[in-house]
Amino acid sequence: MIRMKSTRSFVFLICPIMVLIFLYYSSGRLHLRSPVQKSQCDKQGFLTKLDRKLPLELQYKYGNLSKGECKPGYAEAKMTSIYPKFSKPAPMFLDSNFKRLSKISSYPPPFGVRTQEKIIDHILQATKRYSLEKLVKAVGEVTQVYSFHLFLGVIQFLLCSALNVFQRSMEGFWKSVARVVPREPEDIRILNPYFIQEAAFKFIGLPNNNGLMGRGNIPTLGTVAITMALHSCDEVAVAGFGYDMNTPHAPLHYYEKLMMSAIKESWTHNISKEKEFLRKLVKGGVIRDLTNGI
Template sequence: MTWMMPCERLLTMKPTQKLVFILCTLLVLGFLHYASWKIHLLVWSQKALHNIQATKEPLRKTLPPEDGNPSKKDCKKGYAAERMTNIYPKFVKKVPMFLDQNFRLLPKVKDYLPPFGLKTQEKHIEEILNTTKNYRLGKDLDSLSCKRCVIVGNGGILSEKNLGSHIDMYDIVVRLNGAPVHGYHKNVGTKTTMRITYPEGAFQNLNLYDKTSLFVLSAFKPEDIKWLKHMAFKERLRSTKGFWKSVANRVPQEPSKMRILNPYFIQEAAFQFMLLPKNNGEMGNGNTPTLGAIAITMALHNCDEVAVAGFSYDLNKPSALLHYWEKTKMSAIKESQTHNITKEKEFLKKLVKAKVITDLTSGI
């Protein structure tokens, strides 16, 4: 059989054969065109799906954060300190939160008695620190490059604010004295990073302690340091002389969870921020800040963003609740021989106005 080109073979075919050949050729070409279209459609669909999946996650990440949600927005590193230097140019951020074994080298506090310094208490402090063996917040919090802190005050203004879940979103939640948490979660949250107190303000009911949080002493008098020593060594108090009311005989926290607040914050808040009288370095004549103002001062040195909640002493509302957990009214406040509430309110208002701190309950 002689080999011929397709065109030559087509010329020799009979009419019926030509028709069959043409129809078969058209069917083959149609099938190939249809198949190529389907393959193209499949490839295009896969590429489109891939592009959607590739852009889906970045789009989610760029969605605007929920307003006021501290866990959803970028932490502004150094924000509070930067704002603070605008109104107090001599403000220096780096001041240790708690006393450590180098406490004797701390400037400005060694020459003052408590609450403004450490004079006469060095030996007791050293013994306490040797027992606690820890002087910082803890590994997880210390490793944060930017810290958001909230100081939860005890004011009745917290009642029915439903701020609990918001408060719990901060990296560090600071509570004061014996302000309870259990039963008030909706308004004050559940999280406690540290509780700053003094002997007369500490829980006497051992069931109220959160054993995972830090127990931080703010010493207002020499007896307070000695009291903490008894608590750290699990020793029963032999005397309560020097305290203005009954104090706890035991603190269920382990020594590793105990800290001593740097008294520099008390001195700075009193003499530099509020311009209270030095009174020869002794407590009295309204020259000592409240624990709330002290805690805020501490946070300004150690946190990048600082918020407060539950701060309000509005004497023009005598029927308002004084504390969120009890029925005592604002009218129960008397002129204090220890604190200057007027000067303190001016200081806190200055911080809010300058946007150094955020007042979550709008009570300052």
């Protein structure tokens, strides 16, 4: 009886101590791990050490594919490997259910749809199509997607005369905006503003400004297009990207006579921070820069 009481007393004594040690050890590990995880990422959430090498699981997934063969989900996988918070929550284009998208309902244009719901309904009724046509599975085909300037007071993805929706403001534009879209309404889609929001506030780290357009917080259409492609394309390659602000008299784009100095007049873009973001994508092997402009 004496031995049993001693054993029980010992067990009752040691159990709480072991629990306390376990809790202390666990909390210590959690406490030590947290700063390390944070130190591995920059302010936007990108890993500070970008490695072009594929993680082991991706090496196994894509290693046996022949050269030139499409890599399903490659862009998403690579983006996630350098930006762990990356996810694919948003449809590419708005459809008749766009009011259910909570991520854009609280922001006005160009980051959301707040106050512009009736206009969007009008546009969607005219377009009648809300997605890209199905691609040929066996061979594949080229789908050209043209992006246009957004009117910041009204969501008019430059539908203009095609939908009888006309310009109301030129504020914030550093070049003239086309007044005619040489396309039928059924060829036009409304880009989900979430991609503009994501590119600006998450990827580039531009000022939030309570979700309103402000100085230096609007991404260029090129960066928005890349953001959209990361969500929708298996592989992403770009050409002609990269504004060289050190050559003010160089052509801004290959298809026009505007000089590089013209974009300096824009108070809506932050070219240096955009290039920083794009260089992360190139360095991490997420996109290929075919013309080495980035």
